[in-house]
């Protein structure tokens with residue numbers, strides 16, 4: 001997708017849009033469901049996927065395509081598909097290659113919604129998920145692989161464990177067994193980490209977080225690295241005729257784009273979880289400043305983490321870059337530009353003390369969100385991860401006292417002062 005040699009910051013700002021003489025400088029919102037054709041035959045060829053082009057905005061729309069092209073370019077993928085939310089992206093990305101009777105290996109510290117999807121929804125669809133600790137060796141992990149394993153899954157930076165995934169290790173595990181590695185790169189974004197370069201095959205995002213960055217649009221994106229061999233005998237979806245397209249065989253018709261084309265033409269078509277053009281426009285606008293925001297979020301988060309680490313009322317602090325480099329494995333040393341704006345902290349006195357502190361913050365708001373420009377806090381055990389049992393909370397590395405701070409891009413002095421005044425009266 002990256003047909004130019006521009007740096008990532010340039011591609012974030014300009015994407016692939018190059019307006020011609022007199023055209024809109026900013027890619028416009030195509031606020032339409034429908035497209036017009038010259039003839040019945042012309043439209044029929046598009047329905048048969050003989051010719052690629054917009055048919056109906058549930059399947060594609062120019063404003064949404066602009067976003068998809070940009071994200072594919074940022075990650076170095078062959079194509080991308082945008083969806084109505086991050087949850088929809090994860091669901092469609094997985095169901096594109098996993099069905100009833102199949103098995104998935106996933107790391108155990110994940111976003112709460114993903115755990116719920118895997119544990120409840122997939123279970124009811126007869127899809128089994130084995131949750132594994134991240135720090136096991138490759139030989140130990142291998143023991144969890146089954147003949148029907150179709151996917152290895154993880155989060156590059158766990159929400160909210162903040163564990164850094166050893167992408168190389170999990171890619172090796174997956175590839176040794178002829179299955180792909182899919183990673184959720186929501187917290188790091190392509191600016192801080194490009195998982196395809198480290199061996200992942202498919203990347204998923206909640207665009208509702210740093211991509212949008214302003215807490216105003218829900219969305220999701222799937223990126224296809226184009227490197228996985230779907231014809232290895234395990235993935236009939238790509239090698240046998242799709243009757244809903246008159247016997248089309250994806251791997252033959254679309255080569256190394258088979259995965260992402262099918263995600264659109266089968267999964268998105270049949271589930272309808274499409275991104276609205278208006279939200280695609282807002283997310284694209286957000287991406288134009290992603291590089292500036294990620295640097296500021298990362299700087300502010302490190303500064304706040306260092307302040308908290310030295311505070312007498314703090315029991316513990318977690319921020320990936322507070323760890324000594326020597327504590328990271330070879331495969332975890334890819335966070336060279338920062339580690340996003342997420343910090344977790346526990347306050348001495350446990351849950352009650354953590355709650356007190358949160359209630360006393362003024363500038364920093366209590367919200368069910370992360371990753372926007374405004375600083376916010378959340379108590380996962382009672383909110384985003386509330387549906388988990390005590391044992392599952394422990395596995396997801398969520399203690400009772402854990403506060404997840406999403407450090408915004410306000411002046412760091414004001415953010416620290418806010419915590420200082422809250423500690424003083426807590």
Ligand SMILES: *Cc1c(COP(=O)(O)O)cnc(C)c1O
Nearest residue numbers: 085086087111159186206208219
């Ligand atoms: C928020 C989040 C999701 C879900 O995204 P939605 O856009 O809210 O559906 C998935 N993964 C991670 C890591 C998240 O933080």
